[in-house]
Amino acid sequence: MSAAALSSAPLAARARVASAKPLRARKAAASPRVASVAVAAATPAEQSNIVVVGGTGGTGAECVVQALKRGAKVTVLARTPSKMVQPPGSGGADEGKPISDPNLTVVQGDVCNAADVAKVITGDVTGVVVSLGGKTKDVGKTMLTDGTLNVINAMKSANVQRVAVVTSIGAGDSADQAPLVFRILMSTVMRSIFTDKNNQEQLFLGPGGPGRDLEYCIVRPGGLGTGPPTGVINVIDGEAGSIARADVADFCLGALFESAFPYIGAAPCISSVGGTSWVKDRGDKGMMEA
Numbered sequence: 001m002s003a004a005a006l007s008s009a010p011l012a013a014r015a016r017v018a019s020a021k022p023l024r025a026r027k028a029a030a031s032p033r034v035a036s037v038a039v040a041a042a043t044p045a046e047q048s049n050i051v052v053v054g055g056t057g058g059t060g061a062e063c064v065v066q067a068l069k070r071g072a073k074v075t076v077l078a079r080t081p082s083k084m085v086q087p088p089g090s091g092g093a094d095e096g097k098p099i100s101d102p103n104l105t106v107v108q109g110d111v112c113n114a115a116d117v118a119k120v121i122t123g124d125v126t127g128v129v130v131s132l133g134g135k136t137k138d139v140g141k142t143m144l145t146d147g148t149l150n151v152i153n154a155m156k157s158a159n160v161q162r163v164a165v166v167t168s169i170g171a172g173d174s175a176d177q178a179p180l181v182f183r184i185l186m187s188t189v190m191r192s193i194f195t196d197k198n199n200q201e202q203l204f205l206g207p208g209g210p211g212r213d214l215e216y217c218i219v220r221p222g223g224l225g226t227g228p229p230t231g232v233i234n235v236i237d238g239e240a241g242s243i244a245r246a247d248v249a250d251f252c253l254g255a256l257f258e259s260a261f262p263y264i265g266a267a268p269c270i271s272s273v274g275g276t277s278w279v280k281d282r283g284d285k286g287m288m289e290a
Contacts, residue, residue, distance in 0.1 A: 127255075132147055132166075166248060217267075
């Protein structure tokens, strides 16, 4: 089956167990990786009106392009709207060119400004992707947490339920799933960004977290790469491998568009190449900034 066909098919039809050790996606458990969330029906892509926060970044741009191709309306909140260009994966030969689509609206604003976030997350929005990134020295030590809290508050005010939040392998209780070299970086030069990522996740996973009652999926990708979507996504319960940003985007959009998406209320780690103890999620085949 082609990658395009895999991407368009619902996750429930594509999922295939490839290991005896599945991620505990829907069980109520003591682990903060899983929470109990009441799940409503998702909105199919062609009927969706989504917001992508961080849509000019590598993974966010992939979410934008792929959602548009599926027929969704997309609004992007961006500090610099001119950076809304075709990504190197799904963009193909158009990489770097401005994205022009009647279903795309790009709004200038800052995720750390609550009023800017409230402008784009309104009552007609069906779901949100949060794909924030950047170097701490450029965006500040608490941008991920502060911005995501603004998203949560705006979603609650507008009664929007579905959200996919891209963090990283190594965040939260997945520290042991990161490769050794990356774990060393996490505790040294990347300590500040991972403090922010951990606090960002706790907005959903922590006791009393303000986003805990939303229909969230915390997406923890392995080593990020470029390239077109492969349609190969493995949910990792061991050490993570690598994955294209385009495939991360496919997974995030599944959380918004697919009623049978099995990782609502969970924090799955995903990879396409390598990794151990995995469950086949999409496909037939077996660096960390959003």
